[in-house]
Amino acid sequence: MTSTHPSLAGSSDGSDAPKRLVVVGGGMVAHRLVEALRDRDADGVWSVDLYCEEAHPPYDRVALTSYFAGQSPTDLVLGDQDLGADPLVTVHLGSAVTAIDPVSRTVRVTEGEQPYDALVLATGSSAFVPPVTGADLPGSFVYRTIEDVQQLEGWVHGLGDGVRGVVVGGGLLGLEAAGALHGLGVATTVVEFADRLMPLQVDEGGGAALRRIVEGMGVEVLTSTASAALHPGADGRVSAMEFGDGTKVDAEVVVFATGVRPRDELARAADLVIGERGGVVVDDGCVVSTGSTSGGSTSGGQIYAIGEVACIQGRTWGLVGPGYTMAEVVVDRLLGGEATFPGADTSTKLKLLGVDVASFGDAFAEAPGSLEVTYADPVAGVYKKLVMSDDAKTLLGGVLVGDASAYASLRPMLGAELGSDPNAWLLPEGSGAPVTGDLPDAANVCSCNNVTAGTIRASVCEGGCTDLGAVKACTKAGTSCGSCLPLVKRLMTTELEKSGIEVSNALCEHFAFSRAQLFDIISVTGLRSFSEIIGQHGTGRGCDICRPVVASILSSLGTGHVLDKDLARLQDTNDHVMANLQKDGTYSVVPRVPAGEITPEGLIAIGQVAADYGLYTKITGGQRIDLFGARLEQLPAIWKRLVEAGFESGHAYGKSLRTVKSCVGSTWCRYGVQDSVGLAVDLELRYRGLRSPHKLKLGVSGCARECAEARGKDVGVIATDNGWNLYVGGNGGFTPRHAQLFAEDLDTEELVRTIDRFLMYYVRTADRLQRTAPWVEAHEGGIEAIREVVMEDSLGICADLDAAMAAHVDSYADEWAATLADPEKLSQFVSFLNAPEAGDPDLTYVTERGQRRPATADERGTLIAGATLEVRS
Amino acid sequence: MSAWVSVCTKGQLISERGVAVLVHDQQVALFRVTGADGSDFVYAVGHRDPFADANVIARGIVGSVGSGSEQRDTVASPMYKHVFDLATGECLTDPSERIPVYRTWIAGGVVYVHPVPLAPSLVA
Ligand code: SRM
Ligand SMILES: Cc1cc2nc3c(=O)[nH]c(=O)nc-3n(C[C@H](O)[C@H](O)[C@H](O)COP(=O)(O)OP(=O)(O)OC[C@H]3O[C@@H](n4cnc5c(N)ncnc54)[C@H](O)[C@@H]3O)c2cc1C
Ligand code: SF4
Ligand code: FES
Numbered sequence: 001m002t003s004t005h006p007s008l009a010g011s012s013d014g015s016d017a018p019k020r021l022v023v024v025g026g027g028m029v030a031h032r033l034v035e036a037l038r039d040r041d042a043d044g045v046w047s048v049d050l051y052c053e054e055a056h057p058p059y060d061r062v063a064l065t066s067y068f069a070g071q072s073p074t075d076l077v078l079g080d081q082d083l084g085a086d087p088l089v090t091v092h093l094g095s096a097v098t099a100i101d102p103v104s105r106t107v108r109v110t111e112g113e114q115p116y117d118a119l120v121l122a123t124g125s126s127a128f129v130p131p132v133t134g135a136d137l138p139g140s141f142v143y144r145t146i147e148d149v150q151q152l153e154g155w156v157h158g159l160g161d162g163v164r165g166v167v168v169g170g171g172l173l174g175l176e177a178a179g180a181l182h183g184l185g186v187a188t189t190v191v192e193f194a195d196r197l198m199p200l201q202v203d204e205g206g207g208a209a210l211r212r213i214v215e216g217m218g219v220e221v222l223t224s225t226a227s228a229a230l231h232p233g234a235d236g237r238v239s240a241m242e243f244g245d246g247t248k249v250d251a252e253v254v255v256f257a258t259g260v261r262p263r264d265e266l267a268r269a270a271d272l273v274i275g276e277r278g279g280v281v282v283d284d285g286c287v288v289s290t291g292s293t294s295g296g297s298t299s300g301g302q303i304y305a306i307g308e309v310a311c312i313q314g315r316t317w318g319l320v321g322p323g324y325t326m327a328e329v330v331v332d333r334l335l336g337g338e339a340t341f342p343g344a345d346t347s348t349k350l351k352l353l354g355v356d357v358a359s360f361g362d363a364f365a366e367a368p369g370s371l372e373v374t375y376a377d378p379v380a381g382v383y384k385k386l387v388m389s390d391d392a393k394t395l396l397g398g399v400l401v402g403d404a405s406a407y408a409s410l411r412p413m414l415g416a417e418l419g420s421d422p423n424a425w426l427l428p429e430g431s432g433a434p435v436t437g438d439l440p441d442a443a444n445v446c447s448c449n450n451v452t453a454g455t456i457r458a459s460v461c462e463g464g465c466t467d468l469g470a471v472k473a474c475t476k477a478g479t480s481c482g483s484c485l486p487l488v489k490r491l492m493t494t495e496l497e498k499s500g501i502e503v504s505n506a507l508c509e510h511f512a513f514s515r516a517q518l519f520d521i522i523s524v525t526g527l528r529s530f531s532e533i534i535g536q537h538g539t540g541r542g543c544d545i546c547r548p549v550v551a552s553i554l555s556s557l558g559t560g561h562v563l564d565k566d567l568a569r570l571q572d573t574n575d576h577v578m579a580n581l582q583k584d585g586t587y588s589v590v591p592r593v594p595a596g597e598i599t600p601e602g603l604i605a606i607g608q609v610a611a612d613y614g615l616y617t618k619i620t621g622g623q624r625i626d627l628f629g630a631r632l633e634q635l636p637a638i639w640k641r642l643v644e645a646g647f648e649s650g651h652a653y654g655k656s657l658r659t660v661k662s663c664v665g666s667t668w669c670r671y672g673v674q675d676s677v678g679l680a681v682d683l684e685l686r687y688r689g690l691r692s693p694h695k696l697k698l699g700v701s702g703c704a705r706e707c708a709e710a711r712g713k714d715v716g717v718i719a720t721d722n723g724w725n726l727y728v729g730g731n732g733g734f735t736p737r738h739a740q741l742f743a744e745d746l747d748t749e750e751l752v753r754t755i756d757r758f759l760m761y762y763v764r765t766a767d768r769l770q771r772t773a774p775w776v777e778a779h780e781g782g783i784e785a786i787r788e789v790v791m792e793d794s795l796g797i798c799a800d801l802d803a804a805m806a807a808h809v810d811s812y813a814d815e816w817a818a819t820l821a822d823p824e825k826l827s828q829f830v831s832f833l834n835a836p837e838a839g840d841p842d843l844t845y846v847t848e849r850g851q852r853r854p855a856t857a858d859e860r861g862t863l864i865a866g867a868t869l870e871v872r873s
Numbered sequence: 874m875s876a877w878v879s880v881c882t883k884g885q886l887i888s889e890r891g892v893a894v895l896v897h898d899q900q901v902a903l904f905r906v907t908g909a910d911g912s913d914f915v916y917a918v919g920h921r922d923p924f925a926d927a928n929v930i931a932r933g934i935v936g937s938v939g940s941g942s943e944q945r946d947t948v949a950s951p952m953y954k955h956v957f958d959l960a961t962g963e964c965l966t967d968p969s970e971r972i973p974v975y976r977t978w979i980a981g982g983v984v985y986v987h988p989v990p991l992a993p994s995l996v997a
Contacts, residue, residue, distance in 0.1 A: 204877075204978075205976070205978050208978070208980055212980075371961075371974070371991040372976055372991050373960055373961075373974075373991070374976050374977070374978070375914060376914070376977070376978060376979055377913060377914070392961045392963070494943065497940070509938070509939075509940070510936075510937070539940045540936070540937035540938075540939070540940055540944055541889070541906070541935060541936050541937035541944075541946065541947075542936045542937070543934065543936030543937065543938070543947070543949065543956070544933070544934040544936060544949035544954055544956070546936075547934050547936065548934070568887060568890055569887060569888060569889040569890040569934075569935065570934070571934075572934060572951060573929070573932035573933070573951035574951075576890075576932065577932070581929065581932070581951050581952065583925065583927065583952075584927050585925075585927035585928050585929040585952075632932075827885075828887070828890075828892075830892075831893060832893050832894055832895045832900070833880065833881045833885060833892045833893065833894050833903075834880045834881055834894045834895055835894075835895050838895065840900070840928050841898075842900075842921075842928055857926065
């Protein structure tokens, strides 16, 4: 054998004898190389000699930790078939290569020099132990080989119970080792020099999530901590670990998982080019440089380096995936091809200590302008982050900790457009499943069976598949490993939803009902929380249309204060802070002035508050005073003053009763025939706070001259010699309407009862933002029919309407007074939760006609932000 | 990059009701959004409504657009009811504007916001 002269790879010199390939290192990558070569080299061009330093045939190092779960070294052996059973492969177990000679094309082994036609270095890495005093004490281990784990296990068993251990290094390996120690019953501390666990794979958020999970399992974690020394006990074995800050912990076993160093010693001795940080430098074809001048191969006798020992494209790879790719490249080259290493990514999905961790693509958002979308649920121990391109469309990378179920779907989408909402990929199943509707048709969904999203869609649209079984049968997707099934299902559901026909006069996309239908549903079912209502009768989270509608319905049905928890989140900001939002983000304050009647003391009190807070003051068209420019955090203090002065909320913000406008009436006016102010006050106090589909305005005039413009109101009352005439369905605004006569010459009791029923019937049956005029118009049978309902009880609901109004009147309480008495509600009145005293610094004002007003955009440019009239806070 | 700013405790956030916080000198709107399935997430977006040029986003109504697999969590600005995607900051009713999106991090019940927005607002 030694005399056979080697021939060129790929050349045909007519020799029948196979060429000789020597592979150094029987690790994972070497195994893949030999297996792939024997697979493809059908003509037997190559024979292989595989030299393994370890006593075991190539085994699954990635699964090393499963040794502690009962896998024997034989279980870990790679491949279905014994490599050595192949006549063209000779496996030399426990046989290290001690030197290589590129000139004579030989390697040295115990038996002497062995020639080669091609040589592959696949010597992997060795565990790196930092130069820490005492690192060589008995009880100190590394974590790389079957021998390592066997010795570690033996040591721990020998120590008995109550063993304490330290793992130095909080990376992937360290956590594997910690898992092993923990599993052996060792009280384990992981010490990491960086500020988080797995600093190379996960970002800060992921590291923190991981830490919580790991600590939750009872493994102690110390980050930003350096290991200084191992100290021996009296028996000479390790007994304590000392850290950089001088503190110590007891440790009878220490495992170093502080990284690896390429085993490039053979290459160094042979003067091959070595990378800056170690590793045998190879070109894209995995060919080593055999000397300072040679850039690659010329005349055969090629030397290749693959796996962890290779320094390719300027770096080494500590993962098995890139090593496997290199193995394939070399196999191709050995068989005459010209394959090159395409690069690899560091995507990893692991289960460490039972925790899913995945990291893929640009996990640290290093691409310029990239955006990060994160989801974190510390309780469930989940952290997920996607890195997106600057337009938030293209997936660049991600980190998944605690729940890596999306990895299988996301990994193939790297570099592709994710669809409309990246966040949907991160939310837990059910709350917002991945947006797969936008997955490109060409995206490969099932990699086992090579089925694209387009094929799955077509099976639903054109193939008529309506359930998962049919889609599977039709496309074969999901029929192998099954990992793509959730994705297949979502694609199918989306497609089905799209083809469903939806026609309705729905309130909004979340409720397929009109407001009136919803009112019935809510009052019949007795549901009193939005989550229940939308959960049972709607979809999604609701929106700015249906939420206030439900809030209004619940309020009409008498469910407490507008700021009560479930209601608070349904309210428009006006209702929420019980004030009216202004263009600059401040609010206006309108105390109720029933019927426009106000005492001089009341006027002074309002004026004083306005002066103290620098509020712009104006008499409104509703016979009361509006105070403008109050900041959110000022509202409670302003209202405290107003409430103390006897005022209450004017509901200028609410879809509810605004004002009952009055004229001065018979009390002073020489023409007045009834006490219009008295009635207006009574009506305003009766209906104040009544939540309705739209705002409600009333007016009471003391005679037919109609100074209160009552016929411009939803409910207008005009005094007659015999009592009151009642008009309904008037408004000003965009489409002014005059109210129509509803009933004549009612006494006060009849009048009030009729208004009660009219309003309550409107509240129950009108559409959202439908004022009384269009409601009357739209009502079947028009005003006549309404008159029959209200005055003749044609529907038999009058008792009900009366009771509802009585309940409203009885339960009325001033919202502002109630809020002031409730610290929890008050806590919402801050401009900034973390700076409760601060106001919005962007507000700027100018003075005009003796009062301040918001600066215009132009004026703001010339003002220093916040520079304004002095305002008491 | 230990720049996370602690702004409040999670307990201070009312589900699906926004609140503004100062993150250094930036006004950030936080929204805690929960689901029937027990999910519980805190979004952080810019507090300024680009259409109104006023700091009011935190006072908007939380909601969603789309259903099933296409559901997006949203907030409707209280000013002119523009609807913004809480996750991306996109304005769904008028794509000419968007609001910045910030990362949030919750640890030990404390809510942290990263001061570097993920999406630069298109309006200076
Ligand atoms: C302050 C005031 C103007 C003033 O300076 O006088 C006013 C101010 C607003 N009106 Fe008005 N309206 C005011 C009297 C009126 C009147 C006159 C009246 O009530 O006699 C009308 C016509 C009568 C009517 O309503 O039929 C009126 C017809 C409207 C409309 C149109 C309604 C319609 O059906 O078309 C709106 C828009 C709406 O509600 O959708 C509106 C809406 C508004 C809002 C709420 C707009 C908004 O959302 O910001 C304004 C904010 C009030 C605030 O910040 O305090 N305001 N508004 C008046 C407050 C009255 C009060 O004391 O509560
Ligand atoms: C506990 C653990 C968990 C891991 N988990 C993952 C994971 O989840 N995902 C992942 O991608 N990677 C993981 N890795 C890394 C992965 O195992 C390595 O990337 C991979 O094994 C590298 O393969 P290799 O063939 O290049 O080197 P190795 O597998 O190290 O094989 C090199 C072999 O060569 C032998 N050798 C060295 N010098 C000589 C010589 N002169 N003569 C003869 N033989 C020699 C060595 O003894 C060794 O057996 C893990 C590693 C460990 C230790
Ligand atoms: S309506 Fe005019 S006229 Fe009649 S009483 Fe009132 S003020 Fe006087
Ligand atoms: S990926 Fe579809 S069955 Fe495996």
